[in-house]
Amino acid sequence: NAGVMQNPRHLVRRRGQEARLRCSPMKGHSHVYWYRQLPEEGLKFMVYLQKENIIDESGMPKERFSAEFPKEGPSILRIQQVVRGDSAAYFCASSSVAITNTGELFFGEGSRLTVL
Amino acid sequence: EDKVVQSPLSLVVHEGDTVTLNCSYEVTNFRSLLWYKQEKKAPTFLFMLTSSGIEKKSGRLSSILDKKELFSILNITATQTGDSAVYLCAVGHNAGGTSYGKLTFGQGTILTVHP
Numbered sequence: 386n387a388g389v390m391q392n393p394r395h396l397v398r399r400r401g402q403e404a405r406l407r408c409s410p411m412k413g414h415s416h417v418y419w420y421r422q423l424p425e426e427g428l429k430f431m432v433y434l435q436k437e438n439i440i441d442e443s444g445m446p447k448e449r450f451s452a453e454f455p456k457e458g459p460s461i462l463r464i465q466q467v468v469r470g471d472s473a474a475y476f477c478a479s480s481s482v483a484i485t486n487t488g489e490l491f492f493g494e495g496s497r498l499t500v501l
Numbered sequence: 502e503d504k505v506v507q508s509p510l511s512l513v514v515h516e517g518d519t520v521t522l523n524c525s526y527e528v529t530n531f532r533s534l535l536w537y538k539q540e541k542k543a544p545t546f547l548f549m550l551t552s553s554g555i556e557k558k559s560g561r562l563s564s565i566l567d568k569k570e571l572f573s574i575l576n577i578t579a580t581q582t583g584d585s586a587v588y589l590c591a592v593g594h595n596a597g598g599t600s601y602g603k604l605t606f607g608q609g610t611i612l613t614v615h616p
Contacts, residue, residue, distance in 0.1 A: 389543070418602045427505075427589065427606035428544070441603060476543070480602050489535065490602045492543040 387412065389493035390459075391477050397499045404464040404471070406496040410479030417460040418490060419452060422474040434460060467500045474498075503528040507590050507607035515615050518580050522610045524590030525572040533593040534566050534573050535604065540586045547575070549593075580614045587611050 390409040398404050410417050416435055420428040430444040434454035445452065449467075454460040464471055474497045478490035505526045514520055526534070533551045537544035548557045550566035550573060557564050561580075566573045577584055591604040 416602060420604075420606075425608075427608040428591075428604075430603050430605070433603055478602060489546055489549055490604065491546070492537075494542040 389414075389477055389479050389491055391475075391493035391496050393496060394494065395497050395499070397501060398467050399501050400468055401466050404467050404498055406462040406464075406475050406477075406498070407459040408462070408477030408479075408493060409459040410477075411481075411491050414479035414481045414491070416480045417454050418478045418480075419460075419462050420476045420478065420492075422476060422495070424473070428476060431462075464498070467498070469500045472498055472500045503592070503594075503605045505590055505592055505605050505607035507588075507610050509610060510608065511611040511613070513613045513615065514580055516581055518614075519576065519578045520580060520612060522575040522577075522588050522590075522612070523572065524574070524607055526590075526592050526605075526607075527571065528592045528594065528605055530595040531568070531592060532595045535591045535593060536564055536573075536575050537589040537591065538586045539589055539609070544589055547588075577612075580612075582614050582616055585612055585614045 389411055392407050418433050419431040421431055422428045432445050432452045433441040437456050449465045451463045474495040476495045477493045480490050508523045533549050535549045536547040538547055548564045553568040561578045564575045587609040589609045590607040593604055
């Protein structure tokens with residue numbers, strides 16, 4: 386049973402380019418969360434999605450960041466016009482309906498974005 | 502603003518030592534407290550605590566929650582080099598009558614176990 390799959394694992398972009406990070410949740414999980422981990426800091430919630438719906442995007446920066454979880458395919462976190470401060474590890478997590486209430490999440494191995 | 506604070510930030514011990522990691526929190530709509538272990542990749546789930554005073558145990562690891570004093574501890578006995586990792590504490594929230602995986606994380610405790 387594959388876990389949460391994220392790709393790419395490492396991504397290098399120059400300032401002003403776009404970054405797209407993909408996440409396939411665990412089989413049977415319909416809830417996806419994106420977290421960001423800046424150097425020397427803890428994980429920070431960004432957005433919570435279910436299929437075709439954004440449930441809570443209170444942690445997303447107001448500009449340049451967007452997320453989607455289409456009916457088919459992986460969830461995508463998109464960062465437009467990247468800046469150096471976007472360099473971080475972006476973790477995706479998933480949960481099933483049954484465990485959502487407990488807050489227990491299953492994390493992917495992260496996508497490490499470096500902006501030059 | 503919701504806050505989760507872990508201490509110490511880093512800890513260096515030798516194999517066989519016992520360690521205690523601390524996590525205090527000030528959050529709205531508390532639902533659960535979770536501990537994760539993060540090696541150089543995905544955080545992996547250790548414990549979830551919802552009730553005060555009930556110890557959760559898994560092998561050499563154990564954890565307890567105090568909802569009155571708003572803190573939790575994670576104990577690791579007879580530490581091994583494989584316990585070296587970042588230990589993350591997180592709080593799960595109720596939101597609008599339901600709850601979901603919006604967790605507020607502490608900054609982590611870096612544990613290093615020397616042979």
